[in-house]
Amino acid sequence: MRLSTKLSGLWLAACAIAATSDKAVTNEDGIRSIPLRTHTLNSPYLDSDMQSRWFDFGGNTIIRADQYIRLTSDRPSQEGWLFSRVPLTATNWEIEVEFKIHGSGNLHGDGFAMWLTKQRATAGPVFGSADQFEGLGIFFDTYKNNRPGTVFPYVMAMVGDGVKSYDKSNDGKSDEFMGCSARGIRGASVPTKAKLTYFQDKSLKLELQYKAEDQWELCFSTEEPPTIPSVAYLGFSAETGELSDNHDIISVNTKNLYDTKNRPDPSTQKPGSGSGRQRGKGRPDKKKSGSWTWFFFKILMFVVVAGGGYVGFTAWRTQQRRANRF
Structure with missing residues (x-):
């Protein structure tokens, strides 16, 4: 189902400013999270006009308001997508997605992708979305083309520069930023989820839930995250070829994150890791403490x-x- 809107970008931007919820939560590590409605999607997904205020849908995507957004059905040669209408401009954020990959055949493919890119709402050959993207793509690849020694399904991140193409014939091996095998993520008996957490210039982490509820498996983590465009749209897409699967998005929950402890920037404590920043006052400064000792x-x-x-x-x-x- 392709849904369109005549709402102007100015109106959307104005609404985005007012769309953050005041239901903030601070965890034991001092990280405060505030839900961001502009990039959150839950059942029934559509408003009374059978549209979504914050997301566009296209391709073969269908919506069952009480259950899922189905990017592709279990039929060959399908592609579908959904993208946010406004960019995700938060400096630090967490995106938790519940999804389901399932089908009736013993052979299945191809998978789905999660996007944070400058481009939006454009069908293409990379898991149903455009190639030569600029930004971050997370690929949940269920079909092995040519990648010896790798267990599938495989989840990998690729950082696009707007020029580089995804190497589909080799499952993106040469383009991989980080990734992990996730056997059991398709057709799991528990809700399958992905949680992507990003702190600008500090860390990027992807966790998966597919073995047991509330049990998160670390897929990858780095303290040298890629640069994500300041104007990046959150999106999802999927495709099928000769082989097929249902690729469902159940929910998307996005939060702004704030570190209330004002921790020192790791980049100021080790050479070659980036530009220095002013240290926070809420925590002892190790370097300054060492200077006094000397x-x-x-x-x-x-x-x-x-x-x-x-x-x-x-x-x-x-x-x-x-x-x-x-």
């Missing part, structure tokens, strides 16, 4: 040396006086 150590050494010199000088004068008596 300062007091030098004072102590001065006292010891001066004291030793004074004792030596006193002993020498005493010896000279005794010698003069004779």
Whole structure:
């Protein structure tokens, strides 16, 4: 089902400013999260006009309001997508997606993708979306083309520069930023979820739930995350070829993240990791603490040396006086 809108970008931007919820939660690590409605999607998905205020849908996507958004059905040669209408401009965020990959055949394919890219709402050959994208793509690949030694389904991240093409014939091996095997993610007996967490210039982490509820498996994590475009749209897409599957999006929940502890930026504590930033005041500064320790150590050494010199000088004068008596 292709849904369109005549709402202007200005109106959407104005609504986006007012669309953050005040239901903030701070966890034990001091990370405060605020739900972001502009990039959140839950049943029934559509409003009273049978449209979505914040997302566009296209291709072979169908919507069952009480259950799922189906990007592709279990039929050959399908492709479908959904993309946010406004960009995700938050500096730090968490996106949790519940999805379901399932079908009736013993052979199945091809998979679906999660996008944070400058481009939006364009069908193409990369899991149903456009190639030569600029931004981040996360691919949930269920069909192995040519990648010896890799267990499928395989989940991988690719950073696109707007020029580089996805190497589909080799399952993106040469383009991989990070990834992991996720056997059991298709047709799992528990709700399957992906949680992508990003702190600008600090970290990127992908966790998966497919073995047991509330049990998150780390897929990948890095303290040197790629640069995501400042104007990036959140999207999902899927495709089938000769082989097929149902690729369903059940829910999308996005949150702005804030670090209330004002931790020191790791890039200021190790050479070559990026530009320095002002350290936070809410936590002791290790480097500054070390400088004070060295300062007091030098004072102590001065006292010891001066004291030793004074004792030596006193002993020498005493010896000279005794010698003069004779």
